[in-house]
Amino acid sequence: MNAKEQKKLEKLQKMRHSMAHVMAGAVLKLMPEAKFAIGPAIDNGFYYDFDLPRKLTNEDLATIEELMKEIIKENLPFEKEVLSRAEALEMFKDQPYKVELIQELPEDEEISIFRMGDAFVDLCRGPHVEDTSRLNAQGFKLLSIAGAYWRGDEKRPMLQRIYATAFGDPKALKAHLEFLEEMEKRDHRRVGKEQDLFSLHEEAGPGLVYWHPKGARMRVTIEDFWRKEHYKNGYDMVFTPHVGKSWLWETSGHLDFYKEGMYPNMVMDDVNYYAKPMNCPFHIMIYKNGKHSYRDLPYRWAELGTVYRYERSGTLHGLLRVRGFTQDDAHLICTPDQMQSEISEVLRFSLFMLRSFGFSDISAYLSTMPEKSVGEKERWDAATESLRKAIEDEGLEYKVDEGGGAFYGPKIDLKVKDTMGREWQLSTVQFDFNLPDRFDMTFTDNDGQEKRPYVIHRALLGSIERFFGVLIENYGGAFPVWLAPTQVRVIPVSEKFEDYAKKVERSLRAEDILVDGDYSDDRMNAKIRNAQNEKIPYMVVVGEKEMNDSAVSIRVRTGEQLNGMPLDDAISMINEKIAKKEMP
RNA sequence: GCCUCUGUAGCUCAGUCGGUAGAGUACGACCAUGGUAAGGUUGGGGUCACCGGUUCAAGUCCGGUCGGAGGCUCCA
Numbered sequence: 001m002n003a004k005e006q007k008k009l010e011k012l013q014k015m016r017h018s019m020a021h022v023m024a025g026a027v028l029k030l031m032p033e034a035k036f037a038i039g040p041a042i043d044n045g046f047y048y049d050f051d052l053p054r055k056l057t058n059e060d061l062a063t064i065e066e067l068m069k070e071i072i073k074e075n076l077p078f079e080k081e082v083l084s085r086a087e088a089l090e091m092f093k094d095q096p097y098k099v100e101l102i103q104e105l106p107e108d109e110e111i112s113i114f115r116m117g118d119a120f121v122d123l124c125r126g127p128h129v130e131d132t133s134r135l136n137a138q139g140f141k142l143l144s145i146a147g148a149y150w151r152g153d154e155k156r157p158m159l160q161r162i163y164a165t166a167f168g169d170p171k172a173l174k175a176h177l178e179f180l181e182e183m184e185k186r187d188h189r190r191v192g193k194e195q196d197l198f199s200l201h202e203e204a205g206p207g208l209v210y211w212h213p214k215g216a217r218m219r220v221t222i223e224d225f226w227r228k229e230h231y232k233n234g235y236d237m238v239f240t241p242h243v244g245k246s247w248l249w250e251t252s253g254h255l256d257f258y259k260e261g262m263y264p265n266m267v268m269d270d271v272n273y274y275a276k277p278m279n280c281p282f283h284i285m286i287y288k289n290g291k292h293s294y295r296d297l298p299y300r301w302a303e304l305g306t307v308y309r310y311e312r313s314g315t316l317h318g319l320l321r322v323r324g325f326t327q328d329d330a331h332l333i334c335t336p337d338q339m340q341s342e343i344s345e346v347l348r349f350s351l352f353m354l355r356s357f358g359f360s361d362i363s364a365y366l367s368t369m370p371e372k373s374v375g376e377k378e379r380w381d382a383a384t385e386s387l388r389k390a391i392e393d394e395g396l397e398y399k400v401d402e403g404g405g406a407f408y409g410p411k412i413d414l415k416v417k418d419t420m421g422r423e424w425q426l427s428t429v430q431f432d433f434n435l436p437d438r439f440d441m442t443f444t445d446n447d448g449q450e451k452r453p454y455v456i457h458r459a460l461l462g463s464i465e466r467f468f469g470v471l472i473e474n475y476g477g478a479f480p481v482w483l484a485p486t487q488v489r490v491i492p493v494s495e496k497f498e499d500y501a502k503k504v505e506r507s508l509r510a511e512d513i514l515v516d517g518d519y520s521d522d523r524m525n526a527k528i529r530n531a532q533n534e535k536i537p538y539m540v541v542v543g544e545k546e547m548n549d550s551a552v553s554i555r556v557r558t559g560e561q562l563n564g565m566p567l568d569d570a571i572s573m574i575n576e577k578i579a580k581k582e583m584p
Numbered sequence: 585g586c587c588u589c590u591g592u593a594g595c596u597c598a599g600u601c602g603g604u605a606g607a608g609u610a611c612g613a614c615c616a617u618g619g620u621a622a623g624g625u626u627g628g629g630g631u632c633a634c635c636g637g638u639u640c641a642a643g644u645c646c647g648g649u650c651g652g653a654g655g656c657u658c659c660a
Contacts, residue, residue: 037659038658038660040658055588056588057589098660101659102660104660113660122660125659126660144655145587145588145654145655146589146654147586147588147654147655148587148656149586151659152657152658153656154585154586158586158588158656159587160587163654163655194595202651202652203651206652313651314586314655493618493620494617496617523618523623524619525618525619525621525623526623527620531621532621545619553619553620
């Protein structure tokens with residue numbers, strides 16, 4: 001962000017924070033008994049948390065909005081006053097949340113309040129606009145009421161939060177509201193239903209995904225590509241069980257540290273079994289099956305491994321947060337000498353995968369050693385440096401999260417920005433200094449000594465379910481040709497041309513193009529409309545002219561029209577789009 | 585898990601003051617045989633999420649249960 005953008009953002013934040021005070025003033029007018037918590041500016045707007053004598057309703061939002069407009073019209077000045085701690089405590093003695101905030105302020109911090117005329121006074125560091133005439137009464141909108149714990153702590157009282165969006169001018173507000181509408185249209189749950197891609201069934205288990213034929217078709221496309229590229233990049237595939245005896249999870253430490261994230265035990269022959277929340281212990285079992293020489297390393301073992309984790313019911317969200325999902329997992333097991341090249345390769349591979357799916361705006365986050373950790377510092381340092389070097393060699397923008405690594409190793413996370421500017425964390429490359437010790441993994445080095453290998457977990461897409469959700473939202477359901485579950489729909493102009501249409505369909509299918517035909521008794525117009533709504537890349541229309549010339553007329557999803565194209569040309573054109581992973 | 589909102593046909597939704605259920609769409613049948621975003625007619629489809637209560641009578645009111653949505657990270 002440059003200096004100009006920075007300044008603009010600060011101005012917006014000042015305006016939004018001032019708006020939050022206006023909203024608090026309006027709520028105070030509506031309910032004089034209101035207790036106030038905090039009201040910061042956030043991305044695209046602001047919120048304020050209140051403790052109120054009754055529940056807010058959507059009608060209240062409209063009322064509050066009107067009251068806010070009145071306050072803005074009154075041109076109330078924002079005036080700062082500096083108080084002593086005692087004065088502040090006295091002033092807010094009826095406001096328990098403010099008292100708590102004051103008491104927690106450091107000794108040497110200035111305590112200030114802001115008065116907004118006589119409508120509202122708040123403990124606040126500021127800054128604020130000079131007076132409410134600087135705020136645009138048409139530039140904000142109250143969005144929603146939500147419950148929020150005081151200080152985000154579920155043991156503290158639940159407050160009522162009002163979210164609002166605010167921009168400097170009405171035009172920007174309108175643009176943002178349109179953006180929100182577009183988000184709704186792209187919501188993967190909505191598109192998934194519209195295009196019949198997947199479903200979830202509360203009666204059969206919340207957070208568990210059912211892939212319908214079209215969604216499954218896309219998943220197969222994704223997985224086939226994934227497998228092919230993994231073999232090309234020197235990986236081997238493994239398959240491992242979905243459950244394991246408690247011995248495995250005791251050894252790995254999951255039962256000590258991750259039990260609340262696991263599905264509960266199943267008892268068989270008086271022994272506890274657990275569904276796997278992670279694949280690593282199984283891959284390690286394969287390693288432990290024999291002796292290994294430094295000459296055999298590195299191993300790169302990949303698995304589309306389905307894992308089950310307990311997520312609290314309130315956090316489940318479509319495909320993005322589920323209880324059963326398939327990690328595109330792999331473990332790299334290597335010698336210290338091989339570590340740098342393995343890390344560089346996996347990062348390069350990861351970028352290749354993400355870019356193949358159309359994500360070009362990628363940034364990295366490097367997380368380093370936390371206070372509580374296992375493994376020697378030298379290994380941490382070596383591993384962290386190899387991660388850093390790999391990022392820098394790729395010329396990626398990155399941020400360092402000091403002390404943000406897991407207790408068992410440093411990591412890189414990659415985030416992509418989608419077409420709507422939202423960030424998603426997908427790839428992760430993570431060292432593990434814990435499991436090799438716990439499972440006593442060794443290899444024989446060239447000096448005949450038994451040594452500990454490095455183990456690196458990595459997932460490129462993250463999970464197939466979540467990645468699929470991100471893909472749907474990124475493309476809004478209008479997928480590039482290679483991913484589309486139906487790439488071509490053949491539409492005969494009338495029943496008379498069904499035979500030719502079926503012949504065209506067979507020719508395309510013989511070329512591995514995903515094709516279907518619409519032989520319903522709808523009129524052609526309706527068929528076009530349906531295909532267009534399904535966002536099928538190519539509509540191949542055939543009638544008398546086409547039949548006579550062994551040709552097709554193509555209507556592209558974009559509206560582009562390619563009439564009278566020889567069938568063979570159409571096939572090559574479509575195949576080229578598929579091969580190049582392009583949009584139609 | 586907790587807070588707010590919410591649950592009516594496969595889907596999107598209407599249903600007033602409590603009087604036993606409605607539209608569009610999808611699906612089936614028939615007619616129409618068509619040239620680039622909805623042809624016409626007609627039919628079937630509901631334990632109004634579930635359990636209980638109030639009432640002569642409950643989709644509607646009350647209580648509970650189970651789902652779904654938004655939120656619970658942004659610090660005066």
